[in-house]
Structure formats: C-alpha cells, structure tokens
Amino acid sequence: MRKLLPCSPPQAFEISQKQLGIGIALWGHMTPQSFLLLCSLSLFSACTGEITGDDFHGDEQDLGNIQITTQRVRDFETSTCSTASVAALSRQIAEEMLCMAPGVVSKLEAQGGLSFTSSAVLPYMEAEAAQDLLDAAAEVPIILNSGFRTVVQQYLLRKWFERGRCGIPSAARPGRSNHESGRAIDVANRAQAKSALRRHGWRDPLQRDPVHFEHRSSPDMRGLDVHAFQRLWNRNNPSDTISEDGEYGPNTESRLRKSPAAGFSIGPSCAGSDAANWVGDSCESDAGCELPNGDGSCSSWFDANSDQLQGMCTSSCNGVCPQRSGERTSFCADTGQSEGLCVPQSVGGSEGCLGVTGSRLLPLRRFEQNGLRSQVQTVCAPPQTAAISCQSDNRQGECIDTDVSECPGDLVHGVCPGGNSIRCCLQ
Ligand SMILES: [Zn+2]
Numbered sequence: 194m195r196k197l198l199p200c201s202p203p204q205a206f207e208i209s210q211k212q213l214g215i216g217i218a219l220w221g222h223m224t225p226q227s228f229l230l231l232c233s234l235s236l237f238s239a240c241t242g243e244i245t246g247d248d249f250h251g252d253e254q255d256l257g258n259i260q261i262t263t264q265r266v267r268d269f270e271t272s273t274c275s276t277a278s279v280a281a282l283s284r285q286i287a288e289e290m291l292c293m294a295p296g297v298v299s300k301l302e303a304q305g306g307l308s309f310t311s312s313a314v315l316p317y318m319e320a321e322a323a324q325d326l327l328d329a330a331a332e333v334p335i336i337l338n339s340g341f342r343t344v345v346q347q348y349l350l351r352k353w354f355e356r357g358r359c360g361i362p363s364a365a366r367p368g369r370s371n372h373e374s375g376r377a378i379d380v381a382n383r384a385q386a387k388s389a390l391r392r393h394g395w396r397d398p399l400q401r402d403p404v405h406f407e408h409r410s411s412p413d414m415r416g417l418d419v420h421a422f423q424r425l426w427n428r429n430n431p432s433d434t435i436s437e438d439g440e441y442g443p444n445t446e447s448r449l450r451k452s453p454a455a456g457f458s459i460g461p462s463c464a465g466s467d468a469a470n471w472v473g474d475s476c477e478s479d480a481g482c483e484l485p486n487g488d489g490s491c492s493s494w495f496d497a498n499s500d501q502l503q504g505m506c507t508s509s510c511n512g513v514c515p516q517r518s519g520e521r522t523s524f525c526a527d528t529g530q531s532e533g534l535c536v537p538q539s540v541g542g543s544e545g546c547l548g549v550t551g552s553r554l555l556p557l558r559r560f561e562q563n564g565l566r567s568q569v570q571t572v573c574a575p576p577q578t579a580a581i582s583c584q585s586d587n588r589q590g591e592c593i594d595t596d597v598s599e600c601p602g603d604l605v606h607g608v609c610p611g612g613n614s615i616r617c618c619l620q
Contacts, residue, residue: 248365248372249350250379250402252338253277253313267450269349274359276346277313281456283343287317289421290414292463293486296516297412298375299323301340306330310338310381317341319375322395322408326378329389336386338404339379342372343418344441348449367449368419368441371407375414379404410568412512412525413561419445421461422452429457439511472514472523473537473549473573474506482506484535485515492534492575496551503551505575508535512561521549524570526557528578533560539571545597546573554597555580556615569611571597583608583617590619 256277269278276283290298299320303309307330309316318326318341329335342350347367354364364370371377378395380386383404387397395406420439426448427434435444468483476482482489486508493504508514510525514535521540525533539545539554546552552573558581559568569581571594580591585605592609593600593616600618608617 247363248370248402249354249361249363250339250399250405252379252381253311253346255311255313256280261455264454265451266345266348266454269454270352270356271358274353275311275313276342276349277311279343279345279349279454280312280315282345282452282454283315285425285456285460286343286345286418286421287315287341288461289425290317290417292461292466293421293424294414294417294513294515295463295466295485296320296518297513298414298417301326306332306334308334308336309340310336313346314339315341315343315346317375318378319408319411319414322376322411325393325395325408326390329386329393329395332389332392333385334382335390336381337378338381339372340377341375342370344368344373344422345449345452347373348446366441367446368415370415373415373418374407375417376408376411378406380406412559414513416440416511417513422449425457425459425461426452428462429459466515470506471517471520472506472508472535473521473552475550476504476506477502478504482508484508485517494551494575494577505536505549505552505573507575509533510535510560512559524557524572525560526570526572526574526578527560528557528574534574536575537573539573539594539597541571541596549573551576553578554594556592556594556609556611557581558610569609569615571615581609585617585619588619590617592616593618 254275256275259273261278261281266279297320298317301316301318301323305327307327314337344367347370350361350364351366353359354361390406394410395408397403397406399405416439419441420437423435423437423445427437435448465487466485468485470483470489472484476491479490482491484506488508489506490508491504492507493502496503510533512525514523514525516522522538523535524538526536528534537549545554553576554571555574555578556569556571557574583590583592585608594614595604595616596614603619605617605619609615
C-alpha cells in the first residue's frame, strides 16, 4: 500500500492509495455531473439545474394501521404513501451512521419547542444543525414535517414520484436528496418559525419550496447513509456482499429493494468506534492507524532533522470526519486530491499543533464533493501539503494563519478565504 518516494527532504511525501482515491471512497457520494448533464438534456421535466430544488419537501405522512412485519422495501413501491413504512430500517441506518461518525451525526429528540408531525420524521441530524435547531426552538415553537431522510425513504419517495403516486410533484434520486445531507428540514409553521431559524444559521434557499430550510455551515453527509446501508447489508448477507463505497448504484439498489422493512436481524454495530488510534497520532504504517471509521492510513514523510521516516494517522473523507470527545477535533481538508483528508484541527494560539509530530500549520478548505467548500479551518497537515495559493498585484503567495504562522515576506489582507487572521503571504 505504501510507497516511499526517493527522499529530497522535506518535500519527499508519500500518499497511500486511499488518499489518492484509487481505493474506496470513505464517505464518498456521487458527483453531480451526470445528473446535471441529464438536466441539461431536459430528460427530467422537473430539473432546474439546481440539485437542491429538485426534491420532495413537505409533509411526510404517518403510516396509519399497516403492520410492518415481513415486507420488503419493494413491497411499498405500490402501497402506502408513508416513509414510516421503512422507519425501522431507516433507524438502523441512522444508528449505523452514529457509529461511523460519532460527534457528527446526533440524535434529535422532540424537546423544548421542537415537535414532529409524524413518525416518518426521523429523530437524527447533523450535530451542529441539531444544536442550532434546538436553540431556535427555545425561542419559538418549530414543527418539523420532514428532516433527515435515509436512502431507503428517498428510494420510496422517488418510486412514488415516478409512478405518479401519493401526489409527489418531484423527488431527488436516492443518494442525492438534500434531506439525506442531515442539514435540511421542512417546517409546518414557516411563518412562525422563520425568523428564529434565520437567527440560528438556517437559510431558506428554495423559492418554490419555502418550507425548506438548510443549515449550510454544517457538513453535507450525503453518501454516509448509503455507506451505512451497505455495511448493514453486508453484515447480514456475507454470501452476497456489495462495495462499501457510499455510492448509490444498481447493486446497492437491488439489495435495498429486497431488504426487510422492519430492519435487518443483525443491527448497527459500533465495533471499531473505540479504536486504539486517533487522527494525528504518530505512526509508522497503516496498521498503526486503527481509527473509528475502520479506514485509517499512515501518511508518512522523511524528516531531514531526525533523519527518519515520520508519519501521521489520517483517513480519506468526503465532508465529514469522525469525532470523539476528549480528542482533538478532526477536519476533512481539501489537500488537492480527489478525496478529502481527515487531519487534526489546530487548537489555536501557541498550542497550535503541539503533539502532532512534524505537521504543518495551514488554513485549508473543507473538502466536499457535492457541497460547499467555503469553510476554512487551520489544521495540522502532513508537512508537504500545499497551502491555498493566493495572488496580489501579480505576485504569488500562500494563505497562512497569522495567529500561528510567520510570514517572511509581505502580508495582504482580503485575498484569502477564511477569517481575519488568514492572510496572503507573498514571497
Ligand atoms: Zn425540504
């Protein structure tokens, strides 16, 4: 897996296959390009070119008197109009996500002023979005009629839309819905709730669907639900395994259709979440990077000062990284590769990256294939990671965090993304 390049320290750098994206995308999800292409060919009448606009928003109905026993997901393509028919399976997927990304996914209980209109509204959400929602609901009542949806719920909504059932005017394809992102809600009492939601970081970007709000500073978790389903399927069907890549394709769909609506017999598993290592730990090989997501790798380099190989535990990522209380926060950074890289965040001030051996303090953008890349965080990156480049008066430079790094040349304000301390250091 690892290949050490000839060393011309300190630039010599090796990247494991995982980081290069040759292997499995950790929490990968589909690129929007093919979807946009179909839109441009007008194959979908409902397409607007804006993925977030093409989806079902509004009241997810209750199930009524139907008993969920031995039905498969496919049995509900032509019966019921309630995604609560697959609520048990969806809860397993959400709980599996909690195991895969503790601290990123959180439970969302109806409390304070927050309530749900039906059992089809799953009580899970991205952690920061959930906190801002609860803060808003402490000011005014907020009634959700849709929130986080799993790929299984989205599959049914999409089928009902395609069949003209249930009065659904549009529905994103499974794996693509912004309600799978964990940062989207539809509210039943918009007029009452909108001001408080806006005060707490929620935006209502869809003119056609004003009940829809998004918490856009939160990471987009799309793909994590697909990955969680794939893990559950494989755990229960060892003789018929599929790729655990977070991508929704024909193999995943055929297994999803025949999955038990009442849930798998072997449920979610957090095995590995108490893994021995953490993002940023020193390492010598991939085997020394046992991370909670089961996908750690050792990014290593040659250190000229010590005349030794050094390494840091990292993981490939798409938007979200595992978090664990008592540990340094990890951040999915865009290092210019086809996948993001989970690296430790700087703790700020003189502490910086103390304890993360050999790392380079750099402001980097968050990596997200489908989402925003605007968020910038100062992290402890492997030393050969390139800085964000910047330009001023035809001079080239690198973006640095002046709180923790010195610039030997001229500093320019307002050129680099991120906060006030992030400036362009011209060579
Ligand atoms: Zn919505």
